[in-house]
Amino acid sequence: MTPTAPPVLPTTPQIIGGCRDRFRPRRPTPPPGPRARPPAPRGHLPRGRCPVNELKVTDLTVKFAGITALDHVGFTVEPGSIHAVIGPNGAGKSTCFNVLSGVYRATSGSVRFGDAELTRMAPHQIAALGVARTFQNIALSKFQSVEDNVMLGRHRLTRAGFLGAGLRLPSARRENARHRARVRDIARFVGVAEYLEAPVGMLPYGVQKRVELARALAMEPDLLLLDEPVAGMNGGERRAMAEVIMAARADLGISVLLVEHDMGMVMRLADQVTVLDFGRRIAAGPPERVQRDPAVIRAYLGEQAADEQTADEQAADEQATDEQTADGDPGTIRDRRDGRAADERENA
Numbered sequence: 001m002t003p004t005a006p007p008v009l010p011t012t013p014q015i016i017g018g019c020r021d022r023f024r025p026r027r028p029t030p031p032p033g034p035r036a037r038p039p040a041p042r043g044h045l046p047r048g049r050c051p052v053n054e055l056k057v058t059d060l061t062v063k064f065a066g067i068t069a070l071d072h073v074g075f076t077v078e079p080g081s082i083h084a085v086i087g088p089n090g091a092g093k094s095t096c097f098n099v100l101s102g103v104y105r106a107t108s109g110s111v112r113f114g115d116a117e118l119t120r121m122a123p124h125q126i127a128a129l130g131v132a133r134t135f136q137n138i139a140l141s142k143f144q145s146v147e148d149n150v151m152l153g154r155h156r157l158t159r160a161g162f163l164g165a166g167l168r169l170p171s172a173r174r175e176n177a178r179h180r181a182r183v184r185d186i187a188r189f190v191g192v193a194e195y196l197e198a199p200v201g202m203l204p205y206g207v208q209k210r211v212e213l214a215r216a217l218a219m220e221p222d223l224l225l226l227d228e229p230v231a232g233m234n235g236g237e238r239r240a241m242a243e244v245i246m247a248a249r250a251d252l253g254i255s256v257l258l259v260e261h262d263m264g265m266v267m268r269l270a271d272q273v274t275v276l277d278f279g280r281r282i283a284a285g286p287p288e289r290v291q292r293d294p295a296v297i298r299a300y301l302g303e304q305a306a307d308e309q310t311a312d313e314q315a316a317d318e319q320a321t322d323e324q325t326a327d328g329d330p331g332t333i334r335d336r337r338d339g340r341a342a343d344e345r346e347n348a
């Protein structure tokens with residue numbers, strides 16, 4: 001089956017409690033032409049609030065027996081921005097995500113989301129603050145329908161207790177209907193509405209990944225943590241997912257922190273990038289700057305390749321990279337350890 005692109009609804013985008021002005025995408029809209037970005041899908045997701053909380057990671061250290069997976073790492077995710085954490089295999093990206101979502105305990109350091117200190121919280125408490133995450137490997141109930149899977153994301157917003165729902169009290173039925181209507185809105189937003197009745201396990205991989213994103217959005221998050229959202233996808237599926245992520249930020253004002261190996265995706269989506277290597281932060285800044293950073297090139301390509309980049313070559317690279325970046329091309333960064341990013345270039 002071929003992936004289905006999210007629909008572009010023929011409506012004026014509804015932005016949502018004034019979020020649009022406040023969280024307008026920071027990069028200028030590219031001019032029309034062959035390199036113009038496709039329009040983001042428009043949704044109907046009324047929200048009563050705008051995210052105002054920044055995520056501030058300070059001096060975060062995580063040690064496993066004998067291994068320092070994160071070593072005094074720090075970065076800030078501004079409200080309404082897309083921030084990428086990248087790095088070669090084993091750099092500490094997943095460990096970082098697992099601390100932010102309460103799965104791992106930090107050895108030291110701080111993770112603040114607004115006024116809350118997340119390092120002392122359990123995953124469900126962090127979720128209750130409006131932090132939702134997706135996983136590297138799809139974590140959905142394969143035998144349940146798309147609708148029921150996305151409904152699981154509404155759990156923390158459900159007021160009717162187990163008894164009320166079991167007895168099918170009128171108030172519980174009304175609430176259930178409201179949540180299901182919202183789930184349908186969200187399914188339209190991410191482009192999976194046509195699959196609502198289908199068991200998740202029957203769907204193509206790219207659609208399943210979008211269902212997982214729909215479930216995270218069903219939690220009405222202020223911050224989305226996306227762990228390799230396009231891993232294993234083909235080119236069409238990647239583009240569809242990229243559009244949904246951009247729409248979540250642009251139309252809903254949701255902040256996004258993503259870990260991704262696909263450098264084309266990172267360069268295209270991220271406002272800011274933090275680069276880790278062997279648990280340390282080796283670079284940070286806008287993607288255009290980070291991809292030219294010698295420490296980053298060294299981390300991905302190795303010492304020799306970095307040394308071979310003479311001043312003349314760098315000047316030539318810069319010009320080429322500017323052109324590639326406009327196309328979402330990964331540019332100079334490739335993964336020295338598994339070559340995945342390089343293979344993914346043509347699909348970006």
Ligand SMILES: Nc1ncnc2c1ncn2[C@@H]1O[C@H](COP(=O)(O)OP(=O)(O)OP(=O)(O)O)[C@@H](O)[C@H]1O
Nearest residue numbers: 064065067069087088089090091092093094095096
């Ligand atoms: N639960 C754990 N127990 C022991 N060591 C761990 C654990 N989780 C991660 N590590 C180690 O911490 C280091 C960082 O791993 P991590 O998975 O965070 O890297 P990563 O950047 O996400 O890599 P990848 O891109 O391959 O997913 C690695 O050396 C890894 O072996």
